[in-house]
Amino acid sequence: MQTAVIVFPASNCDRDAAVALETHTGKAPHMIWHKDTSIPDDVRFVVVPGGFSYGDYLRSGAIAAQSPVIKDLKQKAEAGLPVLGICNGFQILTEAGMLPGALMRNAGQKFVCKISRLRLANAQTRFTKLYDAKHEIDIPVAHHDGNYFADDDTLRRIEGSGQVVFRYVDNPNGSRGDIAGIINQAGNVLGMMPHPERAIDPLHGGTDGSNIFKSILGSL
Amino acid sequence: MAGTSKSDDITLDVIAEHGISGAEYKIILDRLGREPNLTELGIFSVMWSEHCSYKSSRRHLGKFLTTGKRVIQGPGENAGVIDIDDGDAIIFKMESHNHPSYIEPYQGAATGVGGIMRDVFTMGARPIALLNALRFGEPDHPKTKSLVDGVIAGIGGYGNCVGVPTVGGETNFHAGYNGNILVNAMCVGLARADNVFYSAAKGVGNPIFYVGSKTGRDGIHGATMASAEFDDDSEEKRPTVQVGDPFTEKLLIEACLELMATDAIIAIQDMGAAGLTSSSIEMADKGGVGVALNLDKVPQRETGMTAYEMMLSESQERMLMVIQPGKEQLAFDVFEKWGLDVAEIGTTTKTGRLVLTHGGKTVCDIPIAPLADDAPNLNRPHTPTAPRDVIEPSDIIEPQDYNDALVRVMTDPDMTSKRWIWEQYDRHVMADTMDSSQSGGDAAIIRIHGTNKAIAVTTDCTPRYCYADPYEGGKQVVAESWRNLTAVGADPIAITDCLNFGNPERPEIMGQFVGCIDGMNEACRAFEYPVVSGNVSLYNETNGVAIPPTPAVGGVGLIPDLSLIKTLKGAKAGDTLIMIGETDGWLGSSIYLRALMGREDGAPPPVDLAAEKRNGDYVRKLIRNRRVSAVHDLSDGGFASAACEMAFSSGIGATLSNPSDLPAHAWYFGEDQGRYLIATDKNSINPILTTANGLGVKAQIVGTVGGDRLTAKDGFDVSLSGLKDRWESWMPTLMSGATETV
Numbered sequence: 001m002q003t004a005v006i007v008f009p010a011s012n013c014d015r016d017a018a019v020a021l022e023t024h025t026g027k028a029p030h031m032i033w034h035k036d037t038s039i040p041d042d043v044r045f046v047v048v049p050g051g052f053s054y055g056d057y058l059r060s061g062a063i064a065a066q067s068p069v070i071k072d073l074k075q076k077a078e079a080g081l082p083v084l085g086i087c088n089g090f091q092i093l094t095e096a097g098m099l100p101g102a103l104m105r106n107a108g109q110k111f112v113c114k115i116s117r118l119r120l121a122n123a124q125t126r127f128t129k130l131y132d133a134k135h136e137i138d139i140p141v142a143h144h145d146g147n148y149f150a151d152d153d154t155l156r157r158i159e160g161s162g163q164v165v166f167r168y169v170d171n172p173n174g175s176r177g178d179i180a181g182i183i184n185q186a187g188n189v190l191g192m193m194p195h196p197e198r199a200i201d202p203l204h205g206g207t208d209g210s211n212i213f214k215s216i217l218g219s220l
Numbered sequence: 221m222a223g224t225s226k227s228d229d230i231t232l233d234v235i236a237e238h239g240i241s242g243a244e245y246k247i248i249l250d251r252l253g254r255e256p257n258l259t260e261l262g263i264f265s266v267m268w269s270e271h272c273s274y275k276s277s278r279r280h281l282g283k284f285l286t287t288g289k290r291v292i293q294g295p296g297e298n299a300g301v302i303d304i305d306d307g308d309a310i311i312f313k314m315e316s317h318n319h320p321s322y323i324e325p326y327q328g329a330a331t332g333v334g335g336i337m338r339d340v341f342t343m344g345a346r347p348i349a350l351l352n353a354l355r356f357g358e359p360d361h362p363k364t365k366s367l368v369d370g371v372i373a374g375i376g377g378y379g380n381c382v383g384v385p386t387v388g389g390e391t392n393f394h395a396g397y398n399g400n401i402l403v404n405a406m407c408v409g410l411a412r413a414d415n416v417f418y419s420a421a422k423g424v425g426n427p428i429f430y431v432g433s434k435t436g437r438d439g440i441h442g443a444t445m446a447s448a449e450f451d452d453d454s455e456e457k458r459p460t461v462q463v464g465d466p467f468t469e470k471l472l473i474e475a476c477l478e479l480m481a482t483d484a485i486i487a488i489q490d491m492g493a494a495g496l497t498s499s500s501i502e503m504a505d506k507g508g509v510g511v512a513l514n515l516d517k518v519p520q521r522e523t524g525m526t527a528y529e530m531m532l533s534e535s536q537e538r539m540l541m542v543i544q545p546g547k548e549q550l551a552f553d554v555f556e557k558w559g560l561d562v563a564e565i566g567t568t569t570k571t572g573r574l575v576l577t578h579g580g581k582t583v584c585d586i587p588i589a590p591l592a593d594d595a596p597n598l599n600r601p602h603t604p605t606a607p608r609d610v611i612e613p614s615d616i617i618e619p620q621d622y623n624d625a626l627v628r629v630m631t632d633p634d635m636t637s638k639r640w641i642w643e644q645y646d647r648h649v650m651a652d653t654m655d656s657s658q659s660g661g662d663a664a665i666i667r668i669h670g671t672n673k674a675i676a677v678t679t680d681c682t683p684r685y686c687y688a689d690p691y692e693g694g695k696q697v698v699a700e701s702w703r704n705l706t707a708v709g710a711d712p713i714a715i716t717d718c719l720n721f722g723n724p725e726r727p728e729i730m731g732q733f734v735g736c737i738d739g740m741n742e743a744c745r746a747f748e749y750p751v752v753s754g755n756v757s758l759y760n761e762t763n764g765v766a767i768p769p770t771p772a773v774g775g776v777g778l779i780p781d782l783s784l785i786k787t788l789k790g791a792k793a794g795d796t797l798i799m800i801g802e803t804d805g806w807l808g809s810s811i812y813l814r815a816l817m818g819r820e821d822g823a824p825p826p827v828d829l830a831a832e833k834r835n836g837d838y839v840r841k842l843i844r845n846r847r848v849s850a851v852h853d854l855s856d857g858g859f860a861s862a863a864c865e866m867a868f869s870s871g872i873g874a875t876l877s878n879p880s881d882l883p884a885h886a887w888y889f890g891e892d893q894g895r896y897l898i899a900t901d902k903n904s905i906n907p908i909l910t911t912a913n914g915l916g917v918k919a920q921i922v923g924t925v926g927g928d929r930l931t932a933k934d935g936f937d938v939s940l941s942g943l944k945d946r947w948e949s950w951m952p953t954l955m956s957g958a959t960e961t962v
Contacts, residue, residue, distance in 0.1 A: 020651075
């Protein structure tokens with residue numbers, strides 16, 4: 001199955017995402033440069049990887065959200081293409097308006113890298129259906145701006161419609177509702193701060209991230 | 221040549237301000253046959269500064285073992301290169317950024333990380349791991365918290381953005397660093413052994429390219445600042461600290477590696493200390509060619525910059541390269557794709573001279589050889605450190621309360637958990653980190669991407685031993701590095717060093733320097749563990765008070781099979797604890813003595829290099845034979861602290877015993893060298909003890925794993941979780957209320 005990873009200047013988890021995709025599909029993903037204007041038609045699943053696109057000297061993800069490739073990504077996502085945004089990828093998807101809310105500076109003001117324990121707030125999505133809803137999972141976080149914020153109305157709406165997918169058991173960044181990951185209303189665009197691609201190999205110390213890739217790829 | 225005639229600006233004061241001695245100025249006059257202009261004087265000044273010329277240290281560094289069967293490139297290039305089989309090479313180096321980090325902690329530390337990464341990718345390696353070795357002043361010194369806060373944020377801010385995991389390091393606090401903190405950063409990169417890039421500019425008429433950030437006025441005289449001690453006005457040196465841009469660094473890495481995959485690059489050198497000056501001169505000198513540069517073509521951040529400013533700027537994230545004629549367009553295309561400034565600023569020549577033009581005038585025309593080769597090579601007087609008395613266990617009274625003793629040792633600032641620090645570093649990016657600071661192990665372990673092998677990496681130094689006895693301390697630094705790599709099952713290969721000392725013009729400081737080097741070198745030779753790269757930082761001194769001698773080393777070892785890794789984490793309930801190595805109960809210069817009695821005296825533990833090697837080789841063999849479930853080296857805090865750390869990582873307690881004749885405090889807290897603690901199941905106990913006996917290795921049963929307490933039959937008995945809480949909370953408590961500096 002053909003997948004793709006979008007590469008911005010100073011993406012730095014692009015290779016990790018590619019390894020995760022190749023591990024789960026047996027096929028190397030297309031690496032799509034941010035200046036490209038379209039995503040090839042054979043692509044069935046896209047990862048927007050972590051990193052510090054454009055140095056994140058403005059708001060995290062703000063400049064990347066304006067890159068040429070995002071316009072096409074947005075159109076294809078609206079047409080149903082599954083997209084996973086991880087960390088900086090999540091920030092980019094919110095900046096691009098593909099997911100509600102925003103990621104602010106961590107409440108503790110510091111970069112935080114640790115194993116985060118997550119609860120499955122919604123184990124029925126295309127990305128999470130292989131997880132046991134009762135089971136907590138361990139996936140690392142590594143970010144400076146992971147403090148999820150949405151206004152009260154938005155929060156009520158996404159909570160009400162099952163769009164909150166992951167919650168932190170021990171909130172590392174001050175996110176409202178302990179939110180670690182959310183999905184769009186159509187259920188094909190997932191954004192999350194934790195890095196599932198860093199938890200797919202026993203050598204990483206755990207494989208709890210694998211089911212995200214298996215779930216979505218299995219749904220295609 | 222009007223531009224190179226003596227300017228009236230060159231007064232005796234100006235010469236002195238440039239740190240040029242009368243004798244050195246005479247050499248300049250002799251080599252030029254005339255007086256230098258200001259630009260030329262500035263160039264001589266930085267090239268002959270301590271920082272660039274190693275004038276106080278060079279003759280001593282030459283003693284180091286620098287060759288070995290896995291050494292591809294030793295000292296003298298941007299970084300050292302070692303062979304890790306299958307055509308793979310590891311390129312690594314450690315470097316100091318002490319002076320700037322004290323003045324401006326965030327940017328000083330950040331640019332230290334950026335600089336060391338450039339040294340590594342300049343040679344064709346993709347950086348795969350960062351480490352550091354940090355020394356701060358006393359915890360309650362008024363500057364300490366803000367320095368810690370800024371340095372850690374700076375290290376994280378740079379490495380996290382570039383996307384190279386910061387996997388290990390060490391942090392000490394001591395009053396000896398109140399006026400001069402140490403920020404030593406190490407970078408480890410992976411390259412193909414047949415595609416390593418060097419800095420020698422070859423050929424005549426080849427184009428010289430400038431790539432990366434524009435040149436600004438930042439960092440002018442940075443190298444000179446790092447070549448003098450601090451005084452009360454050092455804060456005024458803030459303008460000499462550079463500002464880092466990790467985004468540009470990331471683009472530079474990707475662009476350089478992309479161009480390196482072609483045959484376009486003849487030579488490449490990063491612009492570090494003394495920027496355009498040292499990079500162009502080093503490339504020319506190594507290649508035996510001359511260089512002509514047109515400074516009008518240098519990308520500039522601000523207008524009106526003089527030749528002097530451009531040549532001495534230490535703006536970050538810049539590279540200089542000699543390009544294969546005919547490949548210019550390829551180079552332009554790659555760098556422009558990555559959005560980097562790129563310019564052809566000159567050519568190699570056959571004149572052997574550095575000729576600079578600016579505004580249509582020749583502003584510098586000097587022979588290159590004297591700049592590099594004829595740099596001062598001083599034989600400074602050195603006085604050996606007076607030996608200290610040996611402290612016997614019986615000289616030190618036993619504690620009233622062993623529980624209190626254990627808590628005080630484990631909450632000594634150097635012993636406590638540094639979670640507050642390493643949680644600010646991305647340790648997992650690149651997804652090959654198998655073990656890092658978070659397990660508190662002896663070495664970090666990084667898989668070689670896409671293979672079944674890994675490297676182990678560690679940084680080490682015990683400054684209190686080096687202060688007490690530079691020679692034995694120097695041996696111990698190298699021995700501990702070798703032991704840490706051994707303790708995770710690696711074959712130690714080579715080290716990089718970062719030698720931090722006070723003012724070399726003082727014979728007692730020079731004595732520390734020479735003593736440490738001689739001790740280190742003896743250990744390097746005993747283990748066949750060569751030095752392949754390094755850096756010297758002198759003048760770590762304020763108002764005449766020097767830092768403790770701190771020769772930090774960064775070690776790299778190879779783990780040939782991922783299934784043969786052992787760390788301190790794997791102890792299982794029911795395992796037996798075996799100690800490898802001899803224990804004499806050495807309390808001199810120990811953590812115990814400092815934490816309980818406020819004393820820092822006594823000779824440090826001697827290192828028996830033959831025993832160290834014998835014990836280590838045996839432990840590595842046990843790991844490879846799958847005889848052990850966990851391994852930890854014994855170092856600061858002795859047996860008790862090793863057992864605590866092993867228990868913290870497994871979450872399982874232990875009951876410890878003392879089969880020796882020593883009093884409990886000497887047995888549990890003595891810091892004898894060459895020792896390991898291993899956990900093993902009952903089937904392996906006898907084979908381990910028997911084989912050890914045959915090899916002349918001391919091995920004895922010292923406890924069992926199990927329960928939720930740490931108990932020594934003749935000493936402490938504490939709750940594991942309670943002790944761990946106190947060990948974990950020291951640093952957050954210290955830093956609470958620290959103000960964010962960025």
